[in-house]
Amino acid sequence: MRDLHISFIGCGNMASAMIHGIIKAGKVAPDNVMASNRSREKLEAIHASCDIRTTTDNCEAAAFADVLFLSVKPQFYEQVICEIKDDIRPECLIVSIAPGKTLAWLSSLLGTDKKILRTMPNTPAMVGEGMMGICPNERMTEDDVHLLQDICKSFSRTQVVGEHLMDVVTAVSGSSPAYVFLFIEAMADAAVAGGMTRSQAYEFAAQSVLGSAKMVLETGKHPGELKDMVCSPAGTTIEAVRVLEDKGLRSAVFEAMMACLDKSKGM
Template sequence: MTAIKPNEKIGFVGGGNIAEALIRGLIAAGVAQARQIFAADVSAERVEALRSRYKVHTSTDNVRTVQQCHVVVLAVKPQIAEGVCREIAKGVTNHQLVVSVAAGITTGQIHEWLGGRGRIMRVMTNTPAVVLAGASAVAPGPGVTERDIRLVETMFGAVGEVVALDEQDLDAVTGLSGSGPAFVCLAVEALADGGVKAGLTREISLRLAVQTVLGTALLMKEGKEHPGVLKDKVASPGGTTIAGLHELEKGRFRGLLISAVEAATRRSRELGKR
C-alpha cells in the first residue's frame, strides 16, 4: 500500500456521490486524514454538507482547490468534464496528479483540455463504491509514475476492490463491473418475482433474494472457491437446485450474460469514438 504522505493533499473537483464515497473511504481506511482533503463543488449547500459530515476543507472555487492540492480527483459528470478541465487548467502543473473518474472520458482528452499539464490517470469505478464495496480499474495516462499508480490503487482500495489495467481495457471493465450492478439488480428482481410466484410476499422475497446474492458473493470472495465448485455443492443428485439449473440452461442464462457484457463493452467503445 502506497500511503499519502502527511504533507500531501487530495482535492476533489465535484463533490457528488463518488467524491463523497471516496472521502468517507479514505478517512475510514486511514489512507488520508480529513485535514489533507479538499472538496470543491458548484453548490454551497453540498460543500457545507461535506464539511460538516467529514470535517474536510471545502470551497466553491475549483481553481483555488486545485492549486492547494497534490492529487486532484475530477469527479464531475462526463458531459461537463471538458468545461471543468479547461477552467482548472490554469491551476494545474506537472507536479500534480489528476485522477479522472468520469466514465468514457480518455486520459488523452483530459491531457488536451488541461493544456498538456499534469500527470493523468483514469479510473472506472462502479455504484457499489458508495457503500465501500466498489470494483474499480485504474489506468495510467500521460506522464504518470509507478508511485502514482500505486497511490491511486491505494485510494480506490479504500472503496472496494481495485485492479490496474491499460486504458484500452476500460471498455471491457465498463461492460463487466460498470454495467454489472444493473445486470445483478435484474437477476435479484427476477428471483424475488420467482418467490412471489411460489407464494411468498414481495417483501420477504426481496429480502431473501438480496441476502442470497450478498451471501453467495461473500462465499466466493472470502472462501476463494470457484463459482462452479460452489454451484456443484448446492446441486445434489435428483434435487431441487439441479431442476432449476436445467431451466436456466434451457433459457441460455450463461450465454445471455456473456452477450450482455459483450454488448455493453461494444457500446462503451462506440461512445468513446464520438
C-alpha cells in the same frame, strides 16, 4: 496519516462514497480534503458528514490538490478541464473516473506533462466493497500508482489494467452492479409471489448474492464448480438452472455486457 491535499471536482454519489471511505480509513485529515460542486446542498451534506472543506469554485479545488479526482459526468469533462487546467499544480496526480475518456484525450486537454490516472470505480464503493480498474499514463511513477492504490483501497479493490481493457472494466464492474440489482429484485419478486414478505425477500436474495460472490473470491474455485456443488442429482437447484439456461440467462448477460462495452467505446 498522509500529509496530502485531495480534491474532488464534482460531489455526486461516487465522489461522496470515495470521500467517506478516505476519511473513515484515516488516509488524510478531513481538513486536507476539499470538494467542489455547483450545488450548495450537496456540499453542505458532505461537510456535515465528513467535516471536509467545500467550495463552489472548481479552480480553488484544483489549486488545493496534490491528488485531484475529476468526478463530474463525462459530458462535462472538457468544460471543467478547460476551466481548471491552469490552476493544477505541476506534480498533481489527476484521477479520471469517466468511461470512454482515453489517456490521450485527457492529456490533449490537460497537457502532456501531467500525471494522469484513468480509473473506473463502481457504486459498491459506497459500502467499502468497490472494484476499480486503474490505468496510469507514462508520466506516473510506480510510487505514484502505489500511492493512489493506497488511497483507493479505503473504499475499493484495485487492479492495474491495460488501457485497451478499460471499456471491458466498465462493462464487468463499472456498470454491472445494475445487472446484479435486477437479479436480486427478480429473485425477491418471485419470493414475494411465493408468500414471503418484501423485506424478507430482499434480505434472503441479497445475502445469497453476497455470500456467493464471497465464495468465488475466497475459495478460488471456478464459478462452475461452485454451481455444481449446489446442484444435487434430480434436485431443486438443477431444475432451476435448467430453466435459467432455457430462458437464455447467460446469453442475456453476455449481450448486455457487450452493449455496455460498445457504448463505453463510443463515449
